[in-house]
Amino acid sequence: MEDKLKRNIEILKDRLHVASVLCNRSNIHYSRIKSLLLFPNMLISSVSMIFNNQNFDSTFLRYYNTIINSITVFLLAVQTQLKISENADIFKSSSNTLLTLLHEVENAEGKSEPISSEFISNTNQRYDMIMAALPIIPSSIREKTRAEYGGKFHLPLIINGVAKVSISEAQV
16 A cells, blocks of 8 residues: 555646646747737837827828837737747746645655645545646647657656656666
8 A cells, every 4th residue: 555655746846846847838829929020029119109299290190100000919819829828827826836836745755754635635636626727738849848848757647648757776
């Protein structure tokens, strides 16, 4: 029974760690997209202010402002439709929560009394709730993380749950 409990703790710790890495990388990904979409809007606003304060033909300004406003609205619509800011915030929060859960498990391991199966079950439920609430993780991040951690850590099911490869001394 104790071996099974230790194995469950190991699997839980690995999955918490890798899921936290996934969330952190996804947060960085969405934050970059957010910045890339924000920069053109700032540039457009600055250039528009300069043009509007000059003595240009009113017909030119009318067309210019129409085109620029259309581009600005399009960029904002893309950002809103893809929920870029919201996804970045969710991934950042989830990464922090997963790390907190990992620390709770590590702290429980360090205590003199053994970890109960109820503690593992509750932590697994909290982990599952966090993972279920995540937006879609970009495939490039899933693949990179799977390649980096596959075989070394037990992977979360969200990246196909590859088990850690364990080699006993008898197999070496």
